[in-house]
Amino acid sequence: MDTALVLKAIKNACNAVRNTLGIVLHTDQGSQYMSTEFEQYLKIRGIVHSTSRKGCPYDNVCIESLHASLKKEEVYTKRYRNYEEAQLNLFEYIEGWCNRRRLYSSLGYQMPDEVYQNGSLIIRHSLLFTVPLCVPIPKIV
Numbered sequence: 001m002d003t004a005l006v007l008k009a010i011k012n013a014c015n016a017v018r019n020t021l022g023i024v025l026h027t028d029q030g031s032q033y034m035s036t037e038f039e040q041y042l043k044i045r046g047i048v049h050s051t052s053r054k055g056c057p058y059d060n061v062c063i064e065s066l067h068a069s070l071k072k073e074e075v076y077t078k079r080y081r082n083y084e085e086a087q088l089n090l091f092e093y094i095e096g097w098c099n100r101r102r103l104y105s106s107l108g109y110q111m112p113d114e115v116y117q118n119g120s121l122i123i124r125h126s127l128l129f130t131v132p133l134c135v136p137i138p139k140i141v
Contacts, residue, residue: 003035014045021046026063028052
């Protein structure tokens, strides 16, 4: 991933929410996330940037858990004909299932979309559009 890609992802994500002020975005310390361009964009939008400590995988446990579920429930259960089909299926899994129907104990057994619609500031999984880019290349028939 490069800075242009993560900037595109965060801009897409910001377009999907009413207000970005005070949202906390957690990333690792990859150069694309630590770039001046990326940091400036977050500052302009009022997004607080949180990063993992070096060598501490527990800082990123929530997204690692999402990646594990995404792989087990979607990626490893299908064979995609092409990249576009894989991208669509991953989007539908995240937007259609994770955000709108799946209950999370960390959210009081509510759906992320429900919590977001009630005005709580949380980052929906769809806002992390790098998620589909972080999973292994899907099996293409």
